[in-house]
Amino acid sequence: MSNIEERLQRAASTLQAHRGVTPPPFSAVRRRRRHRQLFSATGTVIALIAVAGGLAFRTGTHNDNIDVSTRSSTSQTTVVRTAPSSTIAPSPAQTTPVTSTPSVRTCQPAMLSPAIRYPSGAMGHGGETVVLTNRSATTCSLGGYPDLGLLDHTRSVPLTVQHQTAAGFLYRYVPPNLVTLVPGADVSFGIEWTNQATVTATTLIITPPNDTATIQLAIPAYAAPDTHTVTVTAIAPGAEAGGYTGQGK
Amino acid sequence: MFESKIGDPRVAAGSFESFYESQYASVVRLAAALVGRWDVAEELVQDSFLELYRRWSRIANYDAPEAWLRRVVLNRATSTLRRRAVEVRASTLFRARRAATEELLVSDGEIWRAVSRLPARQAQAVALTFLEDRTVADVALILRCAESTVRTHLARGLHTLSDQLSATEGDR
Numbered sequence: 256m257s258n259i260e261e262r263l264q265r266a267a268s269t270l271q272a273h274r275g276v277t278p279p280p281f282s283a284v285r286r287r288r289r290h291r292q293l294f295s296a297t298g299t300v301i302a303l304i305a306v307a308g309g310l311a312f313r314t315g316t317h318n319d320n321i322d323v324s325t326r327s328s329t330s331q332t333t334v335v336r337t338a339p340s341s342t343i344a345p346s347p348a349q350t351t352p353v354t355s356t357p358s359v360r361t362c363q364p365a366m367l368s369p370a371i372r373y374p375s376g377a378m379g380h381g382g383e384t385v386v387l388t389n390r391s392a393t394t395c396s397l398g399g400y401p402d403l404g405l406l407d408h409t410r411s412v413p414l415t416v417q418h419q420t421a422a423g424f425l426y427r428y429v430p431p432n433l434v435t436l437v438p439g440a441d442v443s444f445g446i447e448w449t450n451q452a453t454v455t456a457t458t459l460i461i462t463p464p465n466d467t468a469t470i471q472l473a474i475p476a477y478a479a480p481d482t483h484t485v486t487v488t489a490i491a492p493g494a495e496a497g498g499y500t501g502q503g504k
Numbered sequence: 505m506f507e508s509k510i511g512d513p514r515v516a517a518g519s520f521e522s523f524y525e526s527q528y529a530s531v532v533r534l535a536a537a538l539v540g541r542w543d544v545a546e547e548l549v550q551d552s553f554l555e556l557y558r559r560w561s562r563i564a565n566y567d568a569p570e571a572w573l574r575r576v577v578l579n580r581a582t583s584t585l586r587r588r589a590v591e592v593r594a595s596t597l598f599r600a601r602r603a604a605t606e607e608l609l610v611s612d613g614e615i616w617r618a619v620s621r622l623p624a625r626q627a628q629a630v631a632l633t634f635l636e637d638r639t640v641a642d643v644a645l646i647l648r649c650a651e652s653t654v655r656t657h658l659a660r661g662l663h664t665l666s667d668q669l670s671a672t673e674g675d676r
Binding site for chain 2: 257258259260262263264265266267269270271276277278279281284285287288408410
């Protein structure tokens with residue numbers, strides 16, 4: 256037997272000894288396929304609408320290009336006066352209500368650095384805080400509820416994102432206000448879910464409010480939502496997502 | 505060592521679920537050896553089983569449904585490799601290549617990468633022979649070609665692998 260054949264047989268033995276190749280229930284495989292088809296069809300519809308919207312905009316029939324500051328003129332606005340800092344350590348958010356709408360631009364995903372804090376769980380509930388730090392040199396604003404997605408290795412996981420409208424199991428209710436971030440300041444939001452062990456997500460996709468670009472964040476297994484439905488709080492100043500309710504802490 | 509495993513009545517006679525349970529791990533390993541990643545291998549194997557499920561009433565009556573399954577998995581693995589080659593070229597262009605995490609990569613990656621770089625039929629013949637301990641006759645049945653063709657694919661594949669791997673060792 257030649258050297259290469261011996262190497263191939265050794266490599267084959269190693270591969271055969273690999274543990275963890277267990278077939279998932281076939282019903283789960285079929286369900287995932289249906290979800291993926293649904294997701295793909297939804298994506299196609301959204302893409303078509305986006306193309307149609309783009310064409311309408313180009314021809315001058317689309318006039319809804321109002322910026323966030325105009326849209327949120329009726330809501331209370333909060334300014335985070337956190338000093339610019341090179342560390343990621345959460346800083347206590349000193350907030351000051353502002354009576355007039357600030358003329359600052361909306362934070363773009365490229366300006367934000369994401370991090371996961373305080374993964375926790377209790378009584379069948381899981382949750383974590385996602386902190387977004389303004390890494391740019393300009394002041395920007397964010398407000399409302401972010402959109403979320405999950406990736407399971409390389410695939411999109413169907414996910415229903417519910418907005419929190421009252422105190423949840425882990426997080427307090429945060430009203431959807433506009434928050435202004437000076438460079439280095441943090442905003443955060445909480446995600447919570449009921450554990451179901453039906454999803455093995457590896458990446459969280461965050462779409463900031465009023466944006467279409469996304470931020471991807473690798474999530475460790477112990478902090479990954481394991482279900483198809485999550486509840487998200489509105490964006491709050493600081494790194495505490497408005498505070499825990501204390502039940503799951 | 506190389507015993508024929510094709511047409512095993514224990515494989516052919518059962519329900520789809522028992523066939524799925526019995527074949528899943530071995531075809532995932534076969535796909536992983538060629539595509540180099542466990543997650544990609546599992547995905548393409550699951551898609552292959554879904555394809556099989558839709559045709560099960562017909563394929564269950566075949567003499568060797570496991571040969572049909574392997575043919576589909578090998579074809580999908582080849583498509584994945586071709587698609588990935590295009591993606592790698594594109595991502596290199598945009599400097600956005602995403603690295604796989606360590607636990608998703610197949611161990612002994614060097615040798616399996618060398619196998620996956622072989623022409624598709626040679627790579628398939630090598631993987632089926634060494635990973636699944638298949639006879640030349642079995643490989644010929646799976647790849648739907650003559651046994652002499654399988655021997656040629658094997659000989660050429662092993663020769664290329666030997667050259668590639670000794671060149672790699674020479675570089676170190």
